[in-house]
Every structure is written in C-alpha cells, then in structure tokens.
Amino acid sequence: MNYRKFQTRRSNIKFHYACFACRKSFKHKPVIDGETLTYNCPDCGAELCNMGPDLKAPKKHDFKQWKKVILLAKNGVCFYSYSGNPGPFPKNIGEVPRFLDERRLKLRTGGKILLDKIKNSQCRAR
Numbered sequence: 001m002n003y004r005k006f007q008t009r010r011s012n013i014k015f016h017y018a019c020f021a022c023r024k025s026f027k028h029k030p031v032i033d034g035e036t037l038t039y040n041c042p043d044c045g046a047e048l049c050n051m052g053p054d055l056k057a058p059k060k061h062d063f064k065q066w067k068k069v070i071l072l073a074k075n076g077v078c079f080y081s082y083s084g085n086p087g088p089f090p091k092n093i094g095e096v097p098r099f100l101d102e103r104r105l106k107l108r109t110g111g112k113i114l115l116d117k118i119k120n121s122q123c124r125a126r
C-alpha cells in the first residue's frame with residue numbers, strides 16, 4: 001500500500017466517542033483538516049470522551065461493563081489495538097487493576113527505567 005492510500009484510509013477512520021452519563025457511543029472522525037475535534041452528546045449535551053477506534057461499546061443497560069470502560073477512561077486508557085496496552089483489554093472490572101499495572105510497566109520510558117536503576121543502586125550503596 002502506498003503512503004497516499006494509507007493516509008486516505010487513516011483519515012477515514014472513525015473513533016468511538018462515549019457519553020458516560022447516557023451510556024452511549026457515537027462514531028466521529030477525531031481530526032478534520034489537521035484540527036482535533038471535540039463532540040457533545042446529542043442527548044444530554046455533555047462532552048463526549050474519545051475512546052479510540054477499537055472500543056466495543058457495552059449495551060446501554062450493561063452497567064458493569066460501562067463501569068469498567070469508565071474506570072479505564074479515568075486511567076487514560078483508550079481503545080487502540082496498536083497502542084502501549086499490554087494485550088487484550090480486560091473482560092471485566094476485576095481484571096482492570098492488573099491490566100493497569102502491566103500497562104504502567106510497559107509505558108515506562110527509558111529515562112524512568114534509568115532513574116529507577118540509579119535509585120536502586122543508591123539504596124544498595126548505603
């Protein structure tokens with residue numbers, strides 16, 4: 001696939017924008033002409049949360065699954081299959097803490113790893 005086709009496909013991807021109050025998801029383009037867009041819920045008017053292209057929105061009355069999605073969103077997790085997520089998304093809210101711990105470890109930068117090594121070596125030196 002050449003770059004122009006890739007860009008065209010990429011610009012056509014719609015992301016899931018969730019309203020946690022209404023427990024609904026809407027598909028919108030995140031960027032048009034280089035400008036990042038925000039959207040409001042057509043039902044309640046609240047600002048929608050960009051959850052990425054790969055969210056499988058729970059059914060409106062599946063409160064447990066919506067609680068899980070909200071917890072993930074509060075911890076900065078968006079549903080990108082290619083992002084720094086540690087693997088499959090948690091199936092239930094009980095799996096969320098382990099998922100977040102693994103994600104934090106995976107997202108550590110080289111500088112943070114070096115800082116931790118220095119801290120650990122100073123602890124041993126004393």
Ligand SMILES: [Zn+2]
Pocket residue numbers: 019020021022023041042043044045046
């Ligand atoms: Zn709403």
